[in-house]
Amino acid sequence: MTLWEYVEDRWDLILFETAQHASMVAQCVLVAALLGVLIGVATYRRPRLASLATASSGVLFTVPSLAMLGLLIPALGLGVAPSVTAIVLYALLPIIRNTVVGLQGVDQLVVDAARGIGMSRQRSLTRIELPLAWPVILTGIRVSTQLAMGIGAVAAYVSGPGLGEQIFSGLARLGGANAVNSTLTGTIGVAVLALLFDGCFVLLGKLTRPEGPLSRRLTTGGVRG
């Protein structure tokens, strides 16, 4: 059976697993983005806390994903819970770091000017600092998404959902019929999905950068110097 016949034969299942994988990654990254930006916003003005947040995320980041998944099994059992927890944990780290770096990189003069014209701290944060830091934050979310794709594939080992099941069923059928087809389907599927998501982020980045079409219309009404 060729790869093409294999995919055609199991089209429904593969499509389902692809959709599962995409939705798991999207939801986990969304949760991680919300949490990560919140943590970043809460810590960036306090250098000690900020370096604690980035240092501890650096340590967690170094722990291999299989070890993290394994550590979660005794607490959460098998299935969706450990997979989602691990993905969110890993996805948090680049987002926290980039939020802190992005917000700290905003020119202090601009912030002072915003405060000087009477903006409150919250208003300066949401109208000035976050939009200016957004490209950096978005890069963090993009890195997280790529990570989440790969960890999502490993998560099939703890019975997580998604395309990783194709890879592990290939491993289970090692030497048998369709082992190569199944593994290839899973591997290529995840890679294609990762590239698709990455393409979306490139597009989103172009649309939402501070001087980009969307935000220009929102903030300055198209006036350019």
Added chain:
Amino acid sequence: MTVSTAVPDETTNPEPRLGRSWHIVLPLLCYLAVGAAMIIYTQSVPLDGIERGSLNLPYIFGRTWEHIQLVFYSTVLVLVVALPLGILLTRGTLRRATPFVLTLVNVGQATPAVGLVVLLAVLFQIGFWTSVAALFAYSLLPTLRNTMVGLQQVDWRLIDAGRGIGMSAARVLFKVELPMAAPVILSGIRTTLVLSVGTASIAAFIGAGGLGDLITTGVSTQRNLVLVTGCVLIAVLALMIDWVGGLAQRVLAPKGLS
């Protein structure tokens, strides 16, 4: 995708020599303490037959040694291949291929590690050297990428100046370009090391041995202690190797660049 795990701590004020060196070894001591505590704990609690099979000292140290060997062989291969290749791809007419190769590397990094490992196993055979090949293929990319990016971003005026004072192209490469690119290249090598520790634990699925064996045994026999021991030891190993990478970055990077 550039994954950096560097902890921003070099920007603090210079401290007295002793204090500074203590700060450097402190994480390593913590990691060692955690690993030792885990091993001592497994030796002090009563174990059943299955647990005894995986949690005796010779077995644990054997698997750890296999894990280190997997990482060592694949990283040496990466260095032998990626550094010359990265240099070659930024020379002369090949330079035009650089963006193309970088795109290819990015596509390669989108491939999940577990897929690559299993794919090589179903295509060839299971075992240690297949795993080394998978580790090599997967962890090649950060070093190759950073070598090319590092060399690319060297200020061309410095290269011109080097040529202008009569250096040969090779001399400019070794005396100007490589030292200037060293921090970026070293951080790529560090990423390679950390990635290969993680991928090496996945390689247990295809019979490569290593500490991942404790995870697969723990899951398949439902012995959480075996599972947790494997996970903790892999995490400690990864952190220690990352620490060594960080140390190498500090020691090997040319002084006075940053």
